[in-house]
Amino acid sequence: MSNKNISFYESVNLNFDRAAKFVDLPKGLVEQIKVCNAVYQMKFPVKVGNQIKVIEAYRVQHSHHRLPTKGGIRYSIHVDQDEVMALAALMTYKCAIVDVPFGGAKGGVKISPFKYTDRQLESITRRYTTELIRKNFIGPGIDVPAPDYGTGAREMAWILDTYLTFKNGELDFAGCVTGKPVSQNGIRGRAEATGRGVYYGLREAVSFEDDMKKLGLETGMAGKTMVIQGLGNVGSHAGLISQKEGDAKIIAVSEYEGAIYSEKGIDMEKLLKFRKETGSIVGYPGTTTLAHRDAALELECDILVPAALENVITKENAHKIKAKIIGEAANGPISFDAEEILIKNGILVIPDMYINAGGVTVSYFEWLKNLSHMRFGRIEKRFNQNTYNSLVNVVEKLTGKTIGERERRMVTRGADEIDLVRSGLEETMVEAYQQIRLVRKRKKRINDLRSAAFVSALNKVGNDYLNLGVFP
Numbered sequence: 001m002s003n004k005n006i007s008f009y010e011s012v013n014l015n016f017d018r019a020a021k022f023v024d025l026p027k028g029l030v031e032q033i034k035v036c037n038a039v040y041q042m043k044f045p046v047k048v049g050n051q052i053k054v055i056e057a058y059r060v061q062h063s064h065h066r067l068p069t070k071g072g073i074r075y076s077i078h079v080d081q082d083e084v085m086a087l088a089a090l091m092t093y094k095c096a097i098v099d100v101p102f103g104g105a106k107g108g109v110k111i112s113p114f115k116y117t118d119r120q121l122e123s124i125t126r127r128y129t130t131e132l133i134r135k136n137f138i139g140p141g142i143d144v145p146a147p148d149y150g151t152g153a154r155e156m157a158w159i160l161d162t163y164l165t166f167k168n169g170e171l172d173f174a175g176c177v178t179g180k181p182v183s184q185n186g187i188r189g190r191a192e193a194t195g196r197g198v199y200y201g202l203r204e205a206v207s208f209e210d211d212m213k214k215l216g217l218e219t220g221m222a223g224k225t226m227v228i229q230g231l232g233n234v235g236s237h238a239g240l241i242s243q244k245e246g247d248a249k250i251i252a253v254s255e256y257e258g259a260i261y262s263e264k265g266i267d268m269e270k271l272l273k274f275r276k277e278t279g280s281i282v283g284y285p286g287t288t289t290l291a292h293r294d295a296a297l298e299l300e301c302d303i304l305v306p307a308a309l310e311n312v313i314t315k316e317n318a319h320k321i322k323a324k325i326i327g328e329a330a331n332g333p334i335s336f337d338a339e340e341i342l343i344k345n346g347i348l349v350i351p352d353m354y355i356n357a358g359g360v361t362v363s364y365f366e367w368l369k370n371l372s373h374m375r376f377g378r379i380e381k382r383f384n385q386n387t388y389n390s391l392v393n394v395v396e397k398l399t400g401k402t403i404g405e406r407e408r409r410m411v412t413r414g415a416d417e418i419d420l421v422r423s424g425l426e427e428t429m430v431e432a433y434q435q436i437r438l439v440r441k442r443k444k445r446i447n448d449l450r451s452a453a454f455v456s457a458l459n460k461v462g463n464d465y466l467n468l469g470v471f472p
């Protein structure tokens with residue numbers, strides 16, 4: 001391998017090539033799965049104060065084997081075609097791994113969002129959406145964006161409103177974008193979904209005794225030391241939920257402004273409140289500040305969760321990583337050549353295309369909700385509640401005993417939308433991990449979970465193509 005740093009898209013493709021050796025698909029089909037099907041680069045003007053700024057933006061549809069295509073929109077000054085193509089490709093494999101019936105796509109706008117006012121960001125978002133509409137690159141059956149780095153529910157609401165302005169009367173308009181606010185055709189549980197999926201994925205990974213033994217760890221999340229890089233949407237929820245529901249111990253957090261450490265553990269809820277009030281995690285009581293923000297990545301810990309951006313672990317620092325498990329909450333945080341070092345050092349890497357698939361899974365639920373025009377649980381909640389109540393009544397009658405009001409409420413509760421979303425997400429993450437783990441176990445020459453995840457994805461996408469009859 002040369003000294004040149006590998007680009008994100010190159011990394012994705014090198015990972016792809018490594019895994020492609022283990023699948024039994026025609027060569028041309030493998031090539032078709034690998035390439036990006038459509039790349040749209042646009043440049044449009046936006047008025048910023050008294051000036052006109054030219055904004056560079058992209059939408060890449062990686063695979064049309066299933067439609068619509070699906071993938072987030074990133075606002076970052078580092079956006080370029082290579083990055084968006086890499087992210088779009090990962091979306092295809094991600095959707096296949098968790099059995100979400102979409103092709104992969106991704107969008108990117110090359111801006112630093114914090115340099116613009118809310119008004120200007122709204123103009124940029126609306127103009128970007130208009131460009132997508134003009135080229136037929138958005139729609140509930142065509143291509144459905146969602147939030148990613150630098151965007152959130154607010155931007156998705158602007159996209160929805162712009163789409164509706166042009167497509168008034170289109171019955172399924174709300175399915176043109178996901179990650180919307182709940183009040184604007186969104187779904188409960190979408191904001192936390194990627195972070196919650198990271199927690200379910202980690203919990204599943206640490207539940208296998210054989211795998212944990214190899215790492216010198218006990219099974220279970222409780223007490224596992226965790227380090228988190230990036231306290232945005234994904235990192236904050238992954239940390240909060242791992243701590244609250246898994247009893248994990250967050251010993252260090254790194255953000256743009258610096259990194260903090262505490263052997264005793266950091267209360268995530270209080271830390272997030274502190275950052276909101278002071279604008280920084282540095283100075284949070286009971287913690288020490290590390291020499292520089294990336295020092296957090298090199299700490300000794302059970303689980304490292306990079307949840308910021310790609311290529312943060314490269315061949316330059318891979319040998320310094322002391323974590324036993326890395327859960328790639330961000331997309332592409334480990335470069336191809338860095339992973340070879342990590343594997344050699346016995347670190348278990350849980351790949352991005354699996355562990356951060358919670359977001360697209362719940363986006364899929366949101367899209368289904370939009371197409372069905374109905375909230376999950378609306379039809380059956382009351383019916384189930386009445387059935388459970390009757391059941392408890394019968395048991396009470398037969399046993400002559402009564403249960404307390406609190407217990408009765410607990411066992412007779414019908415599921416709300418949030419309960420169904422969380423249980424659907426949990427099932428998806430658990431099932432997908434078991435599939436990937438099985439591939440790794442069965443194929444003796446595969447010694448990493450990423451290749452196993454790729455094999456699982458390639459077989460599913462390949463079968464879709466073959467069933468389409470594109471390759472007779």
Ligand code: NAD
Binds near residue numbers: 149235255256307
């Ligand atoms: P976000 O914008 O909400 O948060 C990212 C955070 O990382 C920000 O707070 C930023 O300040 C911080 N950060 C940036 N560079 C850093 C550095 N060098 N060190 C420490 N912190 C740094 O973004 P997000 O939506 O949480 O996305 C994070 C990653 O997760 C991205 O790779 C994204 O593609 C991936 N992802 C996001 C979703 C989603 O649903 N939002 C889904 C799947 C994957």
